[in-house]
Amino acid sequence: MHIGILGGTFDPIHFGHLAVGEAALAYGELDRVLMVPAGDPWQRAGRTVTPAVHRLEMVRLGVQDRPGLEVDDREVRRTGPTYTIDTLESFPATDRLSLILGVDSAMGIRSWHRWQEVVGRAGVLVVPRPGFTAAEVAEVLPHARSLEMEPVSINATTIRRRIRDGESVADLVPFLVIEYIAANHLYAKPDEDDMVVAPSDMEEPS
Numbered sequence: 001m002h003i004g005i006l007g008g009t010f011d012p013i014h015f016g017h018l019a020v021g022e023a024a025l026a027y028g029e030l031d032r033v034l035m036v037p038a039g040d041p042w043q044r045a046g047r048t049v050t051p052a053v054h055r056l057e058m059v060r061l062g063v064q065d066r067p068g069l070e071v072d073d074r075e076v077r078r079t080g081p082t083y084t085i086d087t088l089e090s091f092p093a094t095d096r097l098s099l100i101l102g103v104d105s106a107m108g109i110r111s112w113h114r115w116q117e118v119v120g121r122a123g124v125l126v127v128p129r130p131g132f133t134a135a136e137v138a139e140v141l142p143h144a145r146s147l148e149m150e151p152v153s154i155n156a157t158t159i160r161r162r163i164r165d166g167e168s169v170a171d172l173v174p175f176l177v178i179e180y181i182a183a184n185h186l187y188a189k190p191d192e193d194d195m196v197v198a199p200s201d202m203e204e205p206s
Contacts, residue, residue: 004028004125005087006100007036007075009156011050012181013062014173016154018069020127023149024100025068028125033100034072035059039082050186052076061176083113088121097122100147103132107140119143129153160187 004024010017013035021033037055049055056076063069074090075082088097099122101109106126109115124144126137129151137144154172162169164187169178181187 001094002029002031002096002098003091004030004033004098004100005036005072005122006033007084007087008038009049010035010037010055010059010062011156012055012058012159012173012177012186014154014156014159014177015171016152018062018066018174019149019152020100020147021063021069022066023127023147024098024125027148028098028100028145030068030098032068032070034070035063036072036075036087039075039078054180054184054186058177058180061180062174064176085112085114085118085121088118098125099123100125100127102127103129103137106137106144107132110140127152163187164189 004021006017006021006024008017017035021035024030024033037052037059038049040049040052053076056071056073059071063071075087078086084099091097099118101124103126106124109118109124112118119141124141126141126144126146128146128149134146137146159169159172163181173181
């Protein structure tokens with residue numbers, strides 16, 4: 001089993017996340033992609049995020065009817081700070097793993113907790129972004145592979161602000177997720193300017 005891991009806040013999940021997951025399935029030769037919402041300890045880094053129970057449910061709704069994409073709650077269930085190596089080590093040793101990372105996260109991976117073990121346990125699939133070359137990524141991660149897809153960048157702060165201001169986000173967010181947001185009155189108040197850029201990374205807590 002070759003499993004892709006796409007982690008992040010998903011606050012909310014949007015079409016950019018889904019495009020990345022589906023590209024990883026198609027070009028990364030994966031059997032499935034797990035969307036792994038970060039748990040509440042992310043708030044300890046000074047970033048305001050929606051409670052994990054809501055973010056988890058939005059991911060569940062977002063991946064409906066998208067074969068190969070699944071929600072995984074292991075980081076939500078874990079207590080205390082979450083490191084990527086902990087997530088990777090929670091999988092059976094027989095599973096082949098690949099992290100799906102934005103190029104910014106891939107370039108900064110050497111600052112991660114136990115980063116050598118991270119890249120020893122999992123391959124890395126890098127999502128392209130203008131301004132970065134494959135050669136630059138190869139200097140940091142020689143064995144990383146780039147996904148064949150158009151760069152996707154969606155600012156989740158803009159999504160939340162549009163919802164707060166009563167504007168449509170139908171072009172950015174799945175309909176079932178929009179319904180959930182409305183039913184639970186999410187993003188009704190101003191928030192901090194955190195960003196979720198497709199793909200969300202598995203950022204190490206500070």
